[in-house]
Every structure is written in C-alpha cells, then in structure tokens.
Amino acid sequence: MRFTNGFWLMRPGVEAHYAREAYDLDATPEALVVTAPTKAITTRGDTLNLPVLTVTVAPHLPGVIRVRIEHHTGGGEPLRFTTAPAEGGTVRIADDGAGVVTSGDLEARVTPGAPWSLRFSSGGRVLTGSGHRSQAWLRLAPDAEVDAPPVGLPRGGAYVHEQLDLGVGTHVYGLGERFGPLVKNGQTVEIWNADGGTSSEQAYKNVPFYLTDAGYGVFVNEPGHVSFEVGSEAVQRVQFSVEGESLEYFVVAGATPAEILERYTALTGRPVEVPAWSYGTWLTTSFTTPYDEATVTSFLDGMRDRDLPLSVFHFDCFWMREFQWSDFAWDARVFPDPDEMLARLHERGLKVSLWINPYIAQRSPLFAEAAAAGHLLRRPDGSVWQWDLWQAGMGVVDFTSDAAVAWFQDRLRPLLRQGVDSLKTDFGERIPLDVVYADGSDPKRMHNLYAERYNAAVHEVLEQERPGEAVLFARSATAGGQQHPVHWGGDSTSTFASMAETLRGGLSLSLSGFGFWSHDIGGFEGTPDAAVFKRWVPFGLLSSHSRFHGSDSYRVPWIFDDDESAPDSAVSITRRFAKLKNRLSPYLLAAGREAAETGMPVMRPMVLAFPEDPTARPLDRQYLLGPDVLVAPVFSEQGHVELYLPAGTWTQLLTGERVTGPAWRRERHGFDSLPVYVREGAVLPLGERDDRPDTDHLDGLVLRVFPGSPARRTVHVAGAAFDVVTTGDRVTASGPAGRWSLAVGEALVAAADGTASITRDGRAEAPSPL
Known part of the structure; x- marks a missing residue:
C-alpha cells in the first residue's frame, strides 16, 4: 500500500507519524526497548499530545534479530505465526550510548537521538537499516486516497509500516509462490491468499518473507494482510505495512542465500522427508471429466501396456457425489465397491490419492452434524456462515477449534484405513471475513493462516495413520506451510506462457522456504495442443514431484499423437523421462533429505546454487534439480531454448556432450530432449x-x-x-x-x-x- 505522493508529500487523507529519534534506550538481558517519539524532543512541552512508537529489538536465533514496532499496546498480543523459541544473544548500551543487540554474526545498532537510525550489520558490513521516515504509524481518513486492499478486504483506519534500505544492485526474491518475474524489485506484492490461478498477481501461497542476494532476508511476522512495496514507492527501500497498532519482523543474516534460507526455516519450520514412492509419476482422473472404475482401469492398463511407469493414481473431486463435497463418502453409483477397487490398485503396486477440501456442502449429511456440533464458522449473529460459490450452501470447517479438528480428522481415518495413501488438500484460500472463530481469532489475521491450520490437521492424521509416509498434495499455504509437503502450483492454463509462469511460481516458492513443489503437467485449464504437452512432460518429470492433471480433459499421453511408437510421441517422451526420474530416485531422496535438514529446496533457483555469479541472479527459466543437475525447460514448439551455464565443465546428461562455462547457450531440441547438464565433480x-x-x-x-x-x-x-x-x-x-x-x-x-x-x-x- 502506498501512502506517499512522491518523495515529499503524503496522499490526501493520510496522516503519517514517523519515528524521529531514539529518545531513550532501555537494555535488559532479553531486549533493547527504545522510545521513539514522532517529533524531535527539544523542550518538555514537546512530549505532550504526541504519538510515540515503542521499538523493541531482541536477539532470537543465531543470525536472527526480532524487531517490534508498537503504537498503542492495550489491544493485547495479536495472532502471529508460530516461530522457534528465542535462544538468546547479547543486549548492551555501548560507550557511545548506542543500543547494540547481537545474535550470532548479526548486529543491530540503534543510534541515540535524532534522526532515527536502526542499522543491521554482519562481519563489519552494513546489510540494511531503518532510517529517517522509515518507521511510521499512519492514520487514514475515511476518504483517504490510497490504494485499495485486496478484493474483499476492507481498508483499515490505521497502519504501521517499516522501510528497510535497499542497496545498489540488491535483488529481492521470495514472498511466496508468485508468477511474475522472479526478482521482485519494482513490484507491489499483497500477501493475501486468493484463488486467482497462475496468470494473475494473486497467489495461493503468500509468504511474508523476502530473501536478498545482499546477505540478509526479512520475515514479517504478521499472518494477516501485509503489503510490500519492493522499491516501488520509495525506490531505495523495501516497505512493508500492516493494519493496526503494531508490526513485528525478523532480520535474518547469512553469508549466502542458502544460509539465509537455512536460518529462516530454522525459525519457521522445515519440511519432513517424503517417501520414495511420492517421487514417481502421479496420474489423475482430471477434474470434471467423466470417470468410473472402468475409466480408471483403462488408464492403468494403458500405462502398463505402453510401459509407462506409474506410482500414484489420484481420484479428483467426483469420487464423491456432486453437491456433497466434502463428505468423504465414495459415490456408490460409479464406485460401488471401493474396498475391492483399492485392493486391486494396491495389487498393481500403486498408491492412491483422494481429493478433499475444507468445505461441507449443505446437501451432505455431515453439514447438519458439523453445524450442530459447532464445527463450522459462524456469522456474528450465531448462524452458520454459508454461500453458494463452489458448493451449494457450503459451510467452512473451523480449524481453530480442537473439537472441529478432531472431528474432521476422524472423517478421514476410515479412508486411510480403507487403503487411501495420500490426500490432495485443495482450496483453503476463499476464507470469509464476516465470521467468528471458535478461539476468537481476528478473521483478517486468520485468513492466510487458515490454510496452514487446514493442511496441518490433514498432515497430522496422515502421519498418525501412515507413519513416515505422510504426503499431502496441497494448493494453499503461508509461512510455516513448508512443514507439510507437497505443494503444487494451482490452476495454470495449457500454454507455453503459463508453463513459464508456473516455473517462476515454483522457483519463487523455493526461495520462500518450501522444499518440495509440483504442477499440473500440460496445464490445468483447457486442453494443451500436442506441442505444449510434449514440452511440459520433461519439465514436469524433472521437477520435485510429477503429476498429470487437467480440468475438463484427460492427460493420458496417448491421446496426443497418432503414432505412439515415434521417438517424439507423447508416449515415448513420457516413457523416457518417467524412467529417467525413477533411476534418479536415490539422488532425489538425498535432495529431499537435505530439504528436511537444512531447508534447501529440491528445485533450486540459480541464485541459490550460484550466489557468487551475478549472471545467475535473475534467471527464472532454468534451475538445479538437487545439487548437481541443471534443467532448462523448452518453452516453444520449435524447440529453441536459451540457457546459461556457470563456471566449470558441464556434461549433457542425455547426450554426453561436454561444455565449459561460464557460457550462454542457444540450443534447439526435439520434443524428446531438453538441456539437462550435470556439473563437474558430481x-x-x-x-x-x-x-x-x-x-x-x-x-x-x-x-x-x-x-x-x-x-x-x-x-x-x-x-x-x-x-x-x-x-x-x-x-x-x-x-x-x-x-x-x-x-x-x-x-x-x-x-x-x-x-x-x-x-x-x-x-x-x-x-x-x-
């Protein structure tokens, strides 16, 4: 959200109160507490009728320092993310009167007096800082001429913002799964989960954490709406603002982006390891396509007869009866004996995944049961919140209620004991604001966090019923959601442009702490032409996780070519890369273990793998799969692709060709190929x-x-x-x-x-x- 009108003026209706000086500093063993008046104090009279900011700076984890800016504190402690407990550091007043907070190799220094100055440094080098006109409490008139918040979110009357310096040449990354350019400089980013597809500025997975290539990252510990102006309002700074009376953030230092990510995930959580079978090929029924057990069997026979490896079969929404989602009951009209069917699928060596969502349709018998027990979100008047978008008369499960969580999990246990191995936790973004939560949570602050509560509840029951084998296929998330893998990229279109934006979203999510990621091979909306599908297959099968899925058309490979035996047919391409990925499974499992231990994602943006190479920093059309295999998907029918190889000797895995970097490459590939290079020493x-x-x-x-x-x-x-x-x-x-x-x-x-x-x-x- 932008509050200024250029460099000097405020927008009409905006009243800004900036921290002008560090008036006094109080050092305790736990924190430095600074009184920051919003005008320079020269006489005693200046202390009257004046908003004052209280700024608390505290060590948290090695290389991590917490900052809290507060105007009025009487509202109590707002809902925040769950973070690792503080481990301590040092807090002192230096000989020059400055307040100094040290945590590992990161130091924060508050200079007494005016102008306001909070600086973060590591190894004697200043990383970033909050200076003149950076910290502010802002009051907005009802007709203030500021940007509108995200759709459905009412504008507040008061905000707190911070602006941190953005050094020359510094690139900013992360902020969740965002489908625009990987480098976020110049962008406005609204942290607000929405079901907007992959072709918009909205995102399913919003994470208020940004990472830089300048030795630090910043995590804003606010689960509600956070608005980021990344060098887009004050072009020398990154601004982040929240509604209300307080704002909390962490500065995370690190010598490399990988070290920053390691420390950030130590703060917010790391993923568990996922089982080996999850790295194999997943095939689905698709969404609105007609299917029954005979259809499923025909797909499975088709894969077997064509020697196409398959590990997981997924049943999308219509395994349940229409108008009743989610009631967790098989539609007996098309699946009359699910126990026998699941047994047959397991006899084939397959795992089984089912689609669910956190909404209960009015027609389902579970609706009345959940409503009577108080398990659904309610309106302020006490009635159950309902609407007709998605499912007629649906209600929303209240995951702030322990009883509702247990009830929801108990609906899933029979399915898992029946033989279901994994659950696709769809939706979780369209969460209303005009509701009352069981635990009294602020609906605005719970909006993004809802997805985390939902996925955590499902992941927990999977861990209980499938120890060591728990796997989600989740669409929505926020900070901390990386603890419940796997996540996929949502509703893309079946085009080359959407294929590229999908990759950008995955790389952006990887730089936001998420270790595992997938996407719909061929695109979700529409039916891909043969060229799009055949280019998407190698990309999908050389991703962390690989799933064929569509909306209103199937994604079985044999429907895309007349001659399946041709080397460049979709069948042949799928066979080649599915088998290659299976052979790579020991390598991928090691990469997944590293994600669980350090937060390093399986799919690694080039800036994460080669931070010392400035050419690699903005690249978003290639990545490293694990530590050593560089993949550059082809985004054109003709097969033209441009890629960059950093310093060293690289070997094309598919041809054996050796290339010495650093070098830009312009290559042309048939449908059955793409650039896959292995670095020297691997x-x-x-x-x-x-x-x-x-x-x-x-x-x-x-x-x-x-x-x-x-x-x-x-x-x-x-x-x-x-x-x-x-x-x-x-x-x-x-x-x-x-x-x-x-x-x-x-x-x-x-x-x-x-x-x-x-x-x-x-x-x-x-x-x-x-």
Whole structure:
C-alpha cells in the first residue's frame, strides 16, 4: 500500500507519524526497548499530545534479530505465526550510548537521538537499516486516497509500516509462490491468499518473507494482510505495512542465500522427508471429466501396456457425489465397491490419492452434524456462515477449534484405513471475513493462516495413520506451510506462457522456504495442443514431484499423437523421462533429505546454487534439480531454448556432450530432449530399476562420476555412505559390500567387495548419455 505522493508529500487523507529519534534506550538481558517519539524532543512541552512508537529489538536465533514496532499496546498480543523459541544473544548500551543487540554474526545498532537510525550489520558490513521516515504509524481518513486492499478486504483506519534500505544492485526474491518475474524489485506484492490461478498477481501461497542476494532476508511476522512495496514507492527501500497498532519482523543474516534460507526455516519450520514412492509419476482422473472404475482401469492398463511407469493414481473431486463435497463418502453409483477397487490398485503396486477440501456442502449429511456440533464458522449473529460459490450452501470447517479438528480428522481415518495413501488438500484460500472463530481469532489475521491450520490437521492424521509416509498434495499455504509437503502450483492454463509462469511460481516458492513443489503437467485449464504437452512432460518429470492433471480433459499421453511408437510421441517422451526420474530416485531422496535438514529446496533457483555469479541472479527459466543437475525447460514448439551455464565443465546428461562455462547457450531440441547438464565433480547415484522409485536402491546402484572439482564427494544412499575420490587420472570409490558399480565415461566397474577404482581416460571425460 502506498501512502506517499512522491518523495515529499503524503496522499490526501493520510496522516503519517514517523519515528524521529531514539529518545531513550532501555537494555535488559532479553531486549533493547527504545522510545521513539514522532517529533524531535527539544523542550518538555514537546512530549505532550504526541504519538510515540515503542521499538523493541531482541536477539532470537543465531543470525536472527526480532524487531517490534508498537503504537498503542492495550489491544493485547495479536495472532502471529508460530516461530522457534528465542535462544538468546547479547543486549548492551555501548560507550557511545548506542543500543547494540547481537545474535550470532548479526548486529543491530540503534543510534541515540535524532534522526532515527536502526542499522543491521554482519562481519563489519552494513546489510540494511531503518532510517529517517522509515518507521511510521499512519492514520487514514475515511476518504483517504490510497490504494485499495485486496478484493474483499476492507481498508483499515490505521497502519504501521517499516522501510528497510535497499542497496545498489540488491535483488529481492521470495514472498511466496508468485508468477511474475522472479526478482521482485519494482513490484507491489499483497500477501493475501486468493484463488486467482497462475496468470494473475494473486497467489495461493503468500509468504511474508523476502530473501536478498545482499546477505540478509526479512520475515514479517504478521499472518494477516501485509503489503510490500519492493522499491516501488520509495525506490531505495523495501516497505512493508500492516493494519493496526503494531508490526513485528525478523532480520535474518547469512553469508549466502542458502544460509539465509537455512536460518529462516530454522525459525519457521522445515519440511519432513517424503517417501520414495511420492517421487514417481502421479496420474489423475482430471477434474470434471467423466470417470468410473472402468475409466480408471483403462488408464492403468494403458500405462502398463505402453510401459509407462506409474506410482500414484489420484481420484479428483467426483469420487464423491456432486453437491456433497466434502463428505468423504465414495459415490456408490460409479464406485460401488471401493474396498475391492483399492485392493486391486494396491495389487498393481500403486498408491492412491483422494481429493478433499475444507468445505461441507449443505446437501451432505455431515453439514447438519458439523453445524450442530459447532464445527463450522459462524456469522456474528450465531448462524452458520454459508454461500453458494463452489458448493451449494457450503459451510467452512473451523480449524481453530480442537473439537472441529478432531472431528474432521476422524472423517478421514476410515479412508486411510480403507487403503487411501495420500490426500490432495485443495482450496483453503476463499476464507470469509464476516465470521467468528471458535478461539476468537481476528478473521483478517486468520485468513492466510487458515490454510496452514487446514493442511496441518490433514498432515497430522496422515502421519498418525501412515507413519513416515505422510504426503499431502496441497494448493494453499503461508509461512510455516513448508512443514507439510507437497505443494503444487494451482490452476495454470495449457500454454507455453503459463508453463513459464508456473516455473517462476515454483522457483519463487523455493526461495520462500518450501522444499518440495509440483504442477499440473500440460496445464490445468483447457486442453494443451500436442506441442505444449510434449514440452511440459520433461519439465514436469524433472521437477520435485510429477503429476498429470487437467480440468475438463484427460492427460493420458496417448491421446496426443497418432503414432505412439515415434521417438517424439507423447508416449515415448513420457516413457523416457518417467524412467529417467525413477533411476534418479536415490539422488532425489538425498535432495529431499537435505530439504528436511537444512531447508534447501529440491528445485533450486540459480541464485541459490550460484550466489557468487551475478549472471545467475535473475534467471527464472532454468534451475538445479538437487545439487548437481541443471534443467532448462523448452518453452516453444520449435524447440529453441536459451540457457546459461556457470563456471566449470558441464556434461549433457542425455547426450554426453561436454561444455565449459561460464557460457550462454542457444540450443534447439526435439520434443524428446531438453538441456539437462550435470556439473563437474558430481557423483550421481542411479538406481538400477526404472519402473518405480521405491526400490532397494543399494541393489544394483551405479555411481556415475563426472570428474572435476571437488575431488572428493560423499554420497548417501539408503543409509549407506559412499566416498568417491578423484586423484590424477584415477577415480576410486568405497562403500558397503554389495552389488553396486562405479561408472566413469563408458566404463563400468563392479564393487562387490565395497571398493572400486577406474582409470579416467579420454572417454572418461565424456560420460555416456542416459
């Protein structure tokens, strides 16, 4: 939200009260508390009739400092995100009178007197700061000429904002799954969950955290609406504002973007590891397409008969009867014996996923039950909140009520015990404001947080019923939602432009703390033409998680070509890349483990993987899958693609071609190919089987080595460690005794005794393609 009219003036109807000076500083072991009058105090009379801001600066975690700006405090503590408890640091008054707060390698310094100055530094270098006309409490007249808030959100009468300096050349990233440019400089970003598709400024997953390439990130601890002006109002600053009387944020320092992300996820939570089967191919019924068990069987037989690997089958909305979503009951007209059907699916080696949402339609018998028990959101007059958008007369489950959570979970347990393995938690964004929550939460502050409560409730029951195997397929989220993977990109259109915006959304989400991400292969809305579908397939199957899904048309590969046997048919392309991904499953599982341990996402934006390379910082049409495999999807029918390879030697995984970077590449690829480059020094663990990802990866494992720096790598597969060392012209590997092999170039050496050594000759410089 913009409050100013240019550099000097305020907009009509806006009354701004800025922190003008640090009048006094009180240091306790826990925090520095600063009284910041909104005018410079020169006489005692200046202290009268004056708004004053109370600014609390406190150490929280190593490299993390918390700042709270408050005008009036009598309203009590507002609802905030759940964060890790503070671990302490130091707070002191320096010899020059400055207040100094230190947490690990991050220091905050408040200079006494005027003008107002709060500076954050690390290693002797100033990272950012809050200076003159940065912190403010603002009062708005009813007719104030300011920007309208997001649709459906009434404008408030008072706001608090902070502005932090934006250094020359600093790039800003994150703020959730946003589908515009990856670099957020110059953008206005509204943190407000909405069901707006992937082609708008709205987002399903709004996260009030931004990361920079200048050694810090900022997390605004406000679960309601937060408005960001990223160098778009005060072009030298990032402004964030919230309605009300207080604002809290954390500054997170880090030598690299990866370290910032590690510290941010230590503060807000990290994802759990997801099981191996979830990395395989998911196929769905699609949304409004007609289907029954015979349709499902025909899809499964079609995949089997064409040698197309499949791990998960998903039933979308109409597994339940129309007008009754979500009542968690199979539609007996089309699925008369779900127990037997699920057993048959499991006999095929498949996992099963079901669609749900947090809304209960009036026609469902569960509506009256939930309403009578008080499990649905109510209007201020005590009546159940209902509307007809999406489901006729639907109500919304109140996840602030422990009883409602338990009731909702108990509706899911019979399905899980019946044989369902995963749940797609759709929706959670269209949450009303004219309601009363069971715990008294402010509806504006609960709006974004609702998705987190919803997904947490479902993930919890999955963990209870499927220990170590819990997997969601979630659309909505906010800060902390990364703890409940997996998330997918929502409703895209079936075009190349939407394919590209989908990737931007995923990369932006990765820079917001989310470790796992997927999207609808081929696009959701409409039916993709063959070119779009065949370009989307390799991108989708070289993503963290891979699902074929559409709205009103199926996404089975054989409907897109007349000649399925052609190398560039959709069937052949799906077969090639689904099998490749299954062989990569040991590698992907290791990347997923890293996400759980450090917050490093499986799909890594280039700025995260190569922070020292300025060319890599704005790139949003390529990424690293795990630590070593660079993927550049093709966004054109003709196959033209432009990509950048950072310094080092890179090997095309599909052809064996070697390229030395840094270099820009302009390539042209057939439908059955795309740029997939492996960086030097990589050791790629490949499973022997390509039909499924959940196998014994130690049995028949191949360690494919791409010699170069670093000369020593340790690779972990299924709990076993393999040490690989390159010395001169020889590559040596050691690990547990068993049936595994070391591969360099076209040579392959078995290591049944636990060691293997192979000479790196000329051919070894160009490893054979997959």
